[in-house]
Amino acid sequence: xxxxxxGDYALKTILDLAAHFxxxxxxINDLSRRxxxxxxxxxxxxxxxxxxxxVESRRxxxxxxxxxxxxxxxxxxxxxxxxxxxxxxxxxVDKKYSGCHDIGKCVFRDVWAEVNRSTARIIDNVTFxxxxxxxxxxxxxxTYQI
Amino acid sequence: xxxxxxGDYALKTILDLAAHFxxxxxxINDLSRRxxxxxxxxxxxxxxxxxxxxVESRRxxxxxxxxxxxxxxxxxxxxxxxxxxxxxxxxxVDKKYSGCHDIGKCVFRDVWAEVNRSTARIIDNVTFxxxxxxxxxxxxxxTYQI
DNA sequence: GTATACTCTACTAATATAATAGAGATTATA
DNA sequence: TATAATCTCTATTATATTAGTAGAGTATAC
Numbered sequence: 144x145x146x147x148x149x150g151d152y153a154l155k156t157i158l159d160l161a162a163h164f165x166x167x168x169x170x171i172n173d174l175s176r177r178x179x180x181x182x183x184x185x186x187x188x189x190x191x192x193x194x195x196x197x198v199e200s201r202r203x204x205x206x207x208x209x210x211x212x213x214x215x216x217x218x219x220x221x222x223x224x225x226x227x228x229x230x231x232x233x234x235x236v237d238k239k240y241s242g243c244h245d246i247g248k249c250v251f252r253d254v255w256a257e258v259n260r261s262t263a264r265i266i267d268n269v270t271f272x273x274x275x276x277x278x279x280x281x282x283x284x285x286t287y288q289i
Numbered sequence: 290x291x292x293x294x295x296g297d298y299a300l301k302t303i304l305d306l307a308a309h310f311x312x313x314x315x316x317i318n319d320l321s322r323r324x325x326x327x328x329x330x331x332x333x334x335x336x337x338x339x340x341x342x343x344v345e346s347r348r349x350x351x352x353x354x355x356x357x358x359x360x361x362x363x364x365x366x367x368x369x370x371x372x373x374x375x376x377x378x379x380x381x382v383d384k385k386y387s388g389c390h391d392i393g394k395c396v397f398r399d400v401w402a403e404v405n406r407s408t409a410r411i412i413d414n415v416t417f418x419x420x421x422x423x424x425x426x427x428x429x430x431x432t433y434q435i
Numbered sequence: 436g437t438a439t440a441c442t443c444t445a446c447t448a449a450t451a452t453a454a455t456a457g458a459g460a461t462t463a464t465a
Numbered sequence: 466t467a468t469a470a471t472c473t474c475t476a477t478t479a480t481a482t483t484a485g486t487a488g489a490g491t492a493t494a495c
Contacts, residue, residue, distance in 0.1 A: 144404070145291045146379035148453065154397055170471070184454055190473070203462025206471045219400060232408075233292035250424045251300060254365060254415055258290070261407045262378075269400055278396045294484065316440065330485055336442070349493025352440045 144262060150226040152180045153188050157222055158278070160198060161214035161271040168200070168207025188226075195225050214275055220267035230266070231259045290408060296372040298326045299334050303368055304424070306344060307360035307417040314346070314353025334372075341371050360421055366413035376412070377405045 146154075155178050163169050171189060175182040189208055192198045197217065198208045210217065224230060233255045292300075301324050309315050317335060321328040335354055338344045343363065344354045356363065370376060379401045 144378045146401070147451090151379065151397075158396070168471095172471085181454065183456075186472080186474095187454090200472060201462085202460075202470095202472045204470050205463065206461080208472090219397075232290045233297065248424065248427060250304070250420045250427065251297075251365075253423075254411065255292070258408050258411050261411060262404050265400065265404050265407060274396045277399075278394065281394060281396065293482090314440095318440080327485060329487075332441080332443095333485090339441095346441060347493085348439090348441045348491075350439050351494065352492085354441090 144223070144230045144232065145227060146223065147227055149184075149188060150223060152178070152185065153192060153226045154219070154222055156180070156185065156188065156192070157197065157210070157217065157271055158274055160208060160210045161217075161275050162278075164210050164214055168205070168209050170207040174208070191226070192222075197222065197225070213272070215270050215272035217271045218267050219269040219271070219274070220263060223266055230262050231255065290369070290376045290378065291373060292369065293373055295330075295334060296369060298324070298331065299338060299372045300365070300368055302326070302331065302334065302338070303343065303356070303363065303417055304420055306354060306356045307363075307421050308424075310356050310360055314351065314355050316353040320354070337372070338368075343368065343371070359418070361416050361418035363417045364413050365415040365417070365420070366409060369412055376408050377401065 156174055159174055159178060160169060171182060171185055174180070174189075175185050178185075180188075189198060189200070193200055193208075196211050199211050200206065200208050220230070233251075302320055305320055305324060306315060317328060317331055320326070320335075321331050324331075326334075335344060335346070339346055339354075342357050345357050346352065346354050366376070379397075
């Protein structure tokens with residue numbers, strides 16, 4: 144797994160929206176300023192997140208973005224996989240891989256599959272509600288706090 | 290973590306050399322043919338592995354490459370990290386990262402650090418002797434067998 | 436002395452990443 | 466209804482990474 148800037152931005156954006164869940168839409172400009180993400184880049188990321196139904200949007204004067212689901216129902220794994228692709232450390236864990244002449248002979252495959260499982264076990268069990276609680280605990284004056 | 294073709298080739302090369310450990314040098318051409326790796330690309334990879342002291346070389350008519358250490362003393366983690374960089378899924382696990390305004394506030398950091406630890410625990414405990422034994426068990430007529 | 440095999444540096448094509456740019460569509464509200 | 470604020474969409478660009486190619490040079494066994 145590799146987390147790119149785009150992925151990092153997406154996660155921070157979802158966390159910010161989680162902190163504002165239930166309080167109406169948040170404008171791109173606000174997110175951009177608060178999270179220090181280039182506005183035009185964030186626009187694209189939000190459109191991607193919208194197409195994947197992580198967020199919903201509203202246009203016009205009081206427009207903005209909000210989460211489609213409660214923070215407790217969005218996991219770190221889901222968002223990470225959506226932005227940065229599969230968690231597998233190598234393609235051959237995937238069923239379609241044809242890089243090994245005889246897949247049964249590739250002794251590395253099992254190790255990568257184990258890495259994959261152990262990573263998934265971690266990131267699929269962390270929700271944005273968990274992250275939100277944690278962030279509030281870490282710092283009472285946390286920026287994301289409502 | 291992301292395993293590139295270069296990394297994949299390096300691991301397969303080390304495994305092949307492990308299978309021939311103690312039997313004199315193996316020529317690049319033999320490795321290239323057996324493992325189906327572009328010869329000139331493999332040359333570069335072997336030079337890298339040599340600089341990192343994973344392999345030793347001998348020039349001339351009966352030249353070639355061999356492991357610097359017994360297969361039991363080389364782990365999958367060492368080689369993987371050398372070729373593909375740190376195992377961390379994101380830069381901020383690294384001490385030098387400055388992407389978060391307040392590192393203490395980044396709630397994702399702990400999760401990535403956990404992914405890092407769990408991955409390391411796996412790949413640092415697999416040696417090339419382990420992989421060799423496994424490959425022999427899987428297929429008695431395995432190509433890498435001496 | 437020559438064939439064989441490693442050594443080293445440079446170059447290239449394709450793809451991914453991280454933006455930037457600008458015109459267009461929608462909506463609240465004065 | 467005009468308009469300002471806001472999201473929507475497509476195209477373009479700069480940089481880095483990846484995977485490979487090319488060719489001249491060096492060492493060694495025989």
